[in-house]
Amino acid sequence: MSAVTPHPAALGPADFKSDLKPVWCPGCGDFGVVNALAKALAKLELRPENVGIVSGIGCSSRIPAYTSAYGFHGVHGRALVTAAGLKIARPDLTVIVAGGDGDGYSIGGNHFLHACRRNVDMTYIVMDNRVYGMTKGQASPTTEPDWDSKLSPEGTGLREFLPLTIALASGANFIARGYTGDPNGLADLLVEAVRHPGFSFVEVLSPCITFRPEQLEWKKLVRAGGFKPTSEFARAVRRLLRDDGFDLGVLYRGARPAFQPRKAPTPRSIEDLAARFAL
Ligand SMILES: Cc1ncc(C[n+]2csc(CCOP(=O)(O)OP(=O)(O)O)c2C)c(N)n1
Numbered sequence: 694m695s696a697v698t699p700h701p702a703a704l705g706p707a708d709f710k711s712d713l714k715p716v717w718c719p720g721c722g723d724f725g726v727v728n729a730l731a732k733a734l735a736k737l738e739l740r741p742e743n744v745g746i747v748s749g750i751g752c753s754s755r756i757p758a759y760t761s762a763y764g765f766h767g768v769h770g771r772a773l774v775t776a777a778g779l780k781i782a783r784p785d786l787t788v789i790v791a792g793g794d795g796d797g798y799s800i801g802g803n804h805f806l807h808a809c810r811r812n813v814d815m816t817y818i819v820m821d822n823r824v825y826g827m828t829k830g831q832a833s834p835t836t837e838p839d840w841d842s843k844l845s846p847e848g849t850g851l852r853e854f855l856p857l858t859i860a861l862a863s864g865a866n867f868i869a870r871g872y873t874g875d876p877n878g879l880a881d882l883l884v885e886a887v888r889h890p891g892f893s894f895v896e897v898l899s900p901c902i903t904f905r906p907e908q909l910e911w912k913k914l915v916r917a918g919g920f921k922p923t924s925e926f927a928r929a930v931r932r933l934l935r936d937d938g939f940d941l942g943v944l945y946r947g948a949r950p951a952f953q954p955r956k957a958p959t960p961r962s963i964e965d966l967a968a969r970f971a972l
């Protein structure tokens with residue numbers, strides 16, 4: 694009699710959490726993101742060993758350690774390229790990238806543009822608190838120009854970076870905005886993002902309770918379902934022209950085919966390999 698492979702039992706959100714207790718400040722928005730991510734992975738009926746979560750550096754970038762999936766806590770601003778390499782080498786894995794606005798839009802800004810353009814099949818979650826939390830409250834690219842703080846008295850005066858607009862212009866194939874105070878809504882967005890082929894970008898409003906306690910007011914400002922999903926690029930552009938940063942939901946679902954690495958035939962000998970590099 695041939696062996697029967699037992700159908701693996703369905704996993705719940707708790708199975709996607711690790712035993713580590715997050716060191717985030719009590720009330721940090723990032724707790725909601727790890728909860729939503731665990732719910733999403735369970736809804737997707739994945740298993741921890743089939744998921745790779747890559748991050749940069751920052752409070753938000755600690756997230757892989759709080760999940761039971763494979764994790765890579767890498768270098769500041771360089772998570773996307775690591776994740777792209779992982780997905781290309783292991784296309785069977787579901788690859789998630791996570792980090793903060795400083796990590797992704799400042800030091801990692803160039804990589805963000807090219808990840809959108811390259812369209813490798815993975816999901817990028819940015820926990821945007823409009824500040825550098827880990828390094829104690831410097832202004833980030835998404836900080837409001839008039840945010841008055843000890844480190845930027847009277848504000849930086851610099852206009853904000855517009856993540857969704859930049860992602861759309863650069864070629865991201867799925868663009869959404871979520872809020873950590875709505876873990877169920879966020880989990881649903883993450884499920885859609887992971888299922889959508891190509892590069893999916895989910896910007897998450899995630900308050901930094903310590904350096905930006907005023908962000909607790911976001912719960913009164915966000916509008917669930919404020920975005921109506923479209924597959925029309927021009928319509929998405931027009932929608933962003935009247936974006937105040939608090940509409941939630943899927944903005945754009947593109948149809949670009951995901952990046953496929955070209956497969957070179959395996960070299961038959963060392964001479965064959967050398968010949969390919971000959972000028
Ligand atoms: C190459 C390099 N430059 C600077 C730093 C210092 N650094 C660590 S985290 C961080 C910013 C984190 O901000 P963000 O990505 O917004 O995450 P948050 O802590 O707010 O979640 C910086 C500048 C570093 N670790 N490496």
Ligand code: SF4
Pocket residue numbers: 716717718720721722723752753822826827900901902903904
């Ligand atoms: S400093 Fe801000 S971002 Fe970092 S853990 Fe505390 S509340 Fe969260």
